[in-house]
Amino acid sequence: MQNRWSALVDKAAQVATTSSNKLADIVTKQTHRFTLTGLSRSGKSMLFTSILTMLKSRNDEGYVCLPLLRTLPPEDIIFTRIEPLEGFKPFPLTLSLEALANQAWPAPTDEAYGFKLIIRVQETHSVKRKLLPHTDVIFEFVDYPGEWLTDLPMLSKSYAQWSDTAWAQLSSGPQQYYAEEWKAFVNRFDFEAAPTRERIGELVECYTRYLKVAKSNGISMLQPGSFLLDTSEFDRFEHGFAPLPSSITSDISHPWFEVFNAHYQKFGKDWLSPIKEDVFKETEKQIILVDLFEGLNHSRQHLYQLKETLSHLADAFVYGKQSWFAKRLGKSPKIGKVAFVATKSDLLPAGEHDNLLALLEQITEGARAKFADKPIAFEHFLVSAIKVTDEGSAPQALRYQDKDLGYVEATFESVPTRLKDMESDAHFPVLNVAVPKDFKARILAGRGLDRLFQYLLTNEEQSDGKY
Amino acid sequence: MANTNNSDTNTVESVPEPTYRAKIVQQPLDIAPPEQALPERIEPEQWQPPVKKSRLSVGLATLGLALTTVIGFMLFDAITTLASNAAQYPIITTFLGIMLTCVVGGLSYLSAREYLGYRRVNSALLDSSDIQLLEQQSKAGESLDVAQVAHVIDRHGTHFSADSYAAFCYQRYLLHIHVDMTGNERLALYHDNVTQKVQKKAREVLNQEAVTAGSMAFISPNNLLQTAAILWVSFRTIRKVAQVYGLKPSASGNWKLMGVLAQNIAAQGIVDLATDEIMSQVSGSLSAKFVENAAEAVAAGALNVRLGKALMKLLK
Numbered sequence: 001m002q003n004r005w006s007a008l009v010d011k012a013a014q015v016a017t018t019s020s021n022k023l024a025d026i027v028t029k030q031t032h033r034f035t036l037t038g039l040s041r042s043g044k045s046m047l048f049t050s051i052l053t054m055l056k057s058r059n060d061e062g063y064v065c066l067p068l069l070r071t072l073p074p075e076d077i078i079f080t081r082i083e084p085l086e087g088f089k090p091f092p093l094t095l096s097l098e099a100l101a102n103q104a105w106p107a108p109t110d111e112a113y114g115f116k117l118i119i120r121v122q123e124t125h126s127v128k129r130k131l132l133p134h135t136d137v138i139f140e141f142v143d144y145p146g147e148w149l150t151d152l153p154m155l156s157k158s159y160a161q162w163s164d165t166a167w168a169q170l171s172s173g174p175q176q177y178y179a180e181e182w183k184a185f186v187n188r189f190d191f192e193a194a195p196t197r198e199r200i201g202e203l204v205e206c207y208t209r210y211l212k213v214a215k216s217n218g219i220s221m222l223q224p225g226s227f228l229l230d231t232s233e234f235d236r237f238e239h240g241f242a243p244l245p246s247s248i249t250s251d252i253s254h255p256w257f258e259v260f261n262a263h264y265q266k267f268g269k270d271w272l273s274p275i276k277e278d279v280f281k282e283t284e285k286q287i288i289l290v291d292l293f294e295g296l297n298h299s300r301q302h303l304y305q306l307k308e309t310l311s312h313l314a315d316a317f318v319y320g321k322q323s324w325f326a327k328r329l330g331k332s333p334k335i336g337k338v339a340f341v342a343t344k345s346d347l348l349p350a351g352e353h354d355n356l357l358a359l360l361e362q363i364t365e366g367a368r369a370k371f372a373d374k375p376i377a378f379e380h381f382l383v384s385a386i387k388v389t390d391e392g393s394a395p396q397a398l399r400y401q402d403k404d405l406g407y408v409e410a411t412f413e414s415v416p417t418r419l420k421d422m423e424s425d426a427h428f429p430v431l432n433v434a435v436p437k438d439f440k441a442r443i444l445a446g447r448g449l450d451r452l453f454q455y456l457l458t459n460e461e462q463s464d465g466k467y
Numbered sequence: 468m469a470n471t472n473n474s475d476t477n478t479v480e481s482v483p484e485p486t487y488r489a490k491i492v493q494q495p496l497d498i499a500p501p502e503q504a505l506p507e508r509i510e511p512e513q514w515q516p517p518v519k520k521s522r523l524s525v526g527l528a529t530l531g532l533a534l535t536t537v538i539g540f541m542l543f544d545a546i547t548t549l550a551s552n553a554a555q556y557p558i559i560t561t562f563l564g565i566m567l568t569c570v571v572g573g574l575s576y577l578s579a580r581e582y583l584g585y586r587r588v589n590s591a592l593l594d595s596s597d598i599q600l601l602e603q604q605s606k607a608g609e610s611l612d613v614a615q616v617a618h619v620i621d622r623h624g625t626h627f628s629a630d631s632y633a634a635f636c637y638q639r640y641l642l643h644i645h646v647d648m649t650g651n652e653r654l655a656l657y658h659d660n661v662t663q664k665v666q667k668k669a670r671e672v673l674n675q676e677a678v679t680a681g682s683m684a685f686i687s688p689n690n691l692l693q694t695a696a697i698l699w700v701s702f703r704t705i706r707k708v709a710q711v712y713g714l715k716p717s718a719s720g721n722w723k724l725m726g727v728l729a730q731n732i733a734a735q736g737i738v739d740l741a742t743d744e745i746m747s748q749v750s751g752s753l754s755a756k757f758v759e760n761a762a763e764a765v766a767a768g769a770l771n772v773r774l775g776k777a778l779m780k781l782l783k
Contacts, residue, residue, distance in 0.1 A: 064507045067645070407500045428489075
């Protein structure tokens with residue numbers, strides 16, 4: 001009798017535990033989908049690789065990292081799991097880590113990848129724990145080629161508008177030097193001749209050549225960025241287009257205008273719109289990655305252009321604050337929290353970080369102006385996904401291993417805090433850093449990711465920043 | 468067809484290749500790069516209050532004596548009406564009298580030792596008020612000076628006794644510190660890794676001690692022993708909680724705690740009176756005695772928690 005009774009009690013306890021676990025599975029899910037906005041080479045893939053490595057090392061192996069991620073204290077984490085994100089290829093984490101192990105940087109992203117990071121956090125409150133023993137914090141990340149991002153503003157422009165703008169851009173600023181060949185080609189080109197497939201191909205090919213040269217020289221505002229990717233599914237040879245002189249775009253009956261206009265429409269409808277729909281789904285939180293070193297590496301003009309590019313990109317997203325009801329009713333979310341992040345901050349001595357942050361704040365002025373009249377929370381961060389430099393012999397110096405595997409000390413002049421303070425004929429050449437052999441330790445020594453995710457995960461109503 | 472003389476491009480003059488002066492001076496070094504060490508690893512928490520063998524043996528001996536006394540009294544009750552027939556059974560009465568004296572003596576010794584231990588005033592308590600002040604400033608959105616925060620925290624951390632849980636947490640906190648952290652971030656880390664964890668551990672210790680207090684009250688055969696046992700458990704609670712915090716309560720704190728302790732003993736006395744009265748109304752059976760002791764045990768546990776909470780408030 002006693003055995004039966006205790007078996008019954010055990011069974012009841014088991015059912016209660018299972019039920020509460022299942023209830024917790026359903027009720028206590030917190031999904032955070034981030035729009036990670038970053039131009040090409042801004043370090044998106046490395047950031048994903050780092051955050052995954054850090055979380056795994058912190059939770060599974062007990063390494064001290066991400067100390068400021070107070071929302072997810074390691075002792076409360078039950079497990080961390082990566083799952084594929086529906087509709088996306090899985091993020092090639094293993095390939096990225098293998099590349100680093102072979103002392104190569106992860107390959108640039110040439111298509112969209114997605115993954116879901118599920119972190120199960122145990123409930124710490126003794127009473128709540130009985131009913132809902134855990135909370136699943138789910139991060140959804142999407143990685144994509146930065147070139148696609150540059151193209152998004154094209155969706156809101158007609159071909160004539162885009163062509164005139166692109167022509168004006170390539171005729172000014174630092175890119176005008178790289179556009180000389182293209183301009184000379186257009187100058188020689190016979191637009192009286194019919195736009196045959198071959199002639200269109202010649203024109204598009206020459207324009208694409210300009211885009212590639214300009215990109216390799218640090219120009220950020222290059223459209224269509226999709227033409228820079230050989231893996232792009234859009235057939236630029238069949239349906240390509242290029243900016244035309246205004247003498248042609250002003251005449252909508254011109255055969256070249258007609259054909260490029262048709263190709264431009266197709267590009268928007270069949271290529272860009274589906275990308276925007278699938279990859280750049282609107283979310284509540286946005287991380288905007290900025291590689292300031294791409295600008296500092298070249299000139300002040302490049303930095304101004306970066307500022308302009310970010311400003312244009314902000315047009316492509318919907319900002320605003322949603323009510324509790326709107327969220328529950330499944331209305332399309334609006335971005336209510338933005339983090340502007342300068343990546344690769346370890347490429348500057350620590351003493352220059354305040355200046356870098358000030359520079360970042362100025363670079364994002366245009367983008368911030370887009371939501372200045374809305375209650376959007378934003379913050380600026382410096383992040384190094386992997387610490388590839390060591391302290392130098394002086395505060396203004398740091399050391400690194402270059403691609404020839406020599407150990408080099410670089411001494412920096414002070415980085416300007418304002419764009420206008422940067423000399424027009426000076427630049428900060430980017431360090432030619434090799435992937436270190438001890439890459440895992442250096443990923444774990446990365447800085448700023450904990451601060452960034454703590455900011456993004458904390459709701460305004462969570463005063464102590466904890467679940 | 469429109470005239471298309473490509474006029475936009477005709478006016479373009481040749482643009483010179485841009486050249487810039489480098490603001491970085493690079494110099495090859497003749498040394499190999501240092502290897503980055505992996506960060507420290509956090510092992511699962513295994514901290515236990517330090518136990519000294521001599522204390523444990525005295526404690527166990529006292530407990531053993533108490534149990535023996537209880538059993539003795541129970542046997543005495545069961546076999547004969549000892550209290551009213553001492554003259555008739557001189558040997559047994561004498562034996563029980565000796566046992567009782569030993570128990571009271573042991574408990575008195577332990578209580579006196581604990582009392583002397585917690586009398587030691589620790590100046591570190593002053594620093595905790597500085598930390599609380601900084602936390603208030605941080606909550607108010609003020610940007611804290613990193614050097615000031617580091618100074619206050621370091622000073623506080625160095626006061627923890629080496630074998631305390633607070634010292635254990637403080638060492639963990641130090642592992643998390645980076646040079647690029649702001650004062651507010653350091654303070655938040657300290658809160659998460661030291662203040663909050665120490666409080667959680669103190670609560671756990673307190674719960675254990677409440678059970679001990681209840682058990683002692685339950686098995687105590689009479690009010691004198693019960694009061695002595697509660698006194699001992701109370702001082703032990705103070706010592707154990709203080710061990711978690713790595714601090715001893717200050718002199719002013721002592722008086723506050725003494726006040727709470729006196730109130731607890733008085734309250735326990737009232738509980739005793741009430742349960743005695745109830746028992747006399749119900750019957751004199753063993754089950755009634757069980758009910759009486761159970762009620763006193765619950766009361767003793769609750770009062771011990773009260774004392775512990777007062778201590779935690781003081782040490783926080």
